[in-house]
C-alpha cells in the first residue's frame with residue numbers, strides 16, 4: 001500500500017522525529033511504498049495567499065476558494081502546493097506526526113492544510129464528509145503532548161477527542177478520510193527513557209497491521 005507521512009517538528013532529534021523514522025522503517029520493511037513531507041526540513045511555506053497559484057481569476061480581490069477552483073480547472077497550482085497535493089492524492093494512508101501545540105497542530109502543518117487542501121480538488125460544494133473527494137483514504141494522527149493524560153479527562157482541557165475534533169473531523173473527515181484510532185503519548189518529556197523506547201516498539205508493532213485496523217470515523 002501507499003503511505004504518506006507528514007511530520008511537523010523543528011528538531012530532527014526530537015521524540016516526534018524518532019516516531020517518524022520508526023514509521024518509515026517499519027512500513028518500508030513491511031513492503032509498503034512510503035513518501036514523506038518533513039515540513040521543517042522542506043522549509044515549507046505555510047502562508048496561504050496568491051503564491052498558492054500561478055493563475056489569477058480575479059486581480060481586484062483575492063478569494064482563496066474561488067482561486068482554488070480556477071486553479072484546479074486551469075492547472076494553476078504553484079509547484080510546491082501541487083507536489084503536496086499529488087502526494088496526498090497518491091496515498092492510501094496518510095499519517096501526521098506532530099507535538100500538540102496550543103491544543104492543535106503546529107502552525108506549519110496548519111499552513112500546509114490551508115494551502116494544499118484546495119476546494120474543487122479535495123472537497124467542493126456538496127462534496128464533503130461521505131462524499132468528500134478523498135473518500136476511500138485513511139488517516140492517522142500520531143501525537144505527543146507535554147500535559148499528562150489525566151489533564152485530558154478534565155472539563156477545563158476536554159478529552160483528546162474534543163481537542164482534536166477540529167483536526168480529525170473538521171479537516172480529515174471533511175475531505176473524505178476515514179480516521180484510525182489516535183496514537184497519543186502524553187508527558188513525553190517527563191517519562192523514563194525506557195518507557196519511550198517501549199512506545200517506539202509498540203508503534204512499530206501497530207504499524208505492521210495498520211491496514212487491517214478498523215476506523216473510528218462514524219457515517220455522516
Ligand SMILES: Cc1cc2nc3c(=O)[nH]c(=O)nc-3n(C[C@H](O)[C@H](O)[C@H](O)COP(=O)(O)OP(=O)(O)OC[C@H]3O[C@@H](n4cnc5c(N)ncnc54)[C@H](O)[C@@H]3O)c2cc1C
Pocket residue numbers: 009011013014015016017018098099100101102103104144145146147148188189193196197200
Ligand atoms: C508552542 C507550544 C505549544 C504547546 N502546547 C501544548 C498543549 O496545548 N498541550 C500540551 O499538552 N502540550 C503542549 N506543548 C508541549 C508539547 O506538546 C511537548 O513539548 C511535545 O509534545 C514534546 O514532544 P517532542 O517530540 O518535542 O519531545 P522531545 O523533547 O523532543 O523529546 C522528549 C524526550 O525524548 C527523548 N528522545 C528522543 N528520541 C528518542 C528515542 N529514540 N528514544 C527515547 N527517547 C528519545 C528526547 O531526548 C527527550 O528527552 C506545547 C509546546 C510548545 C512548544
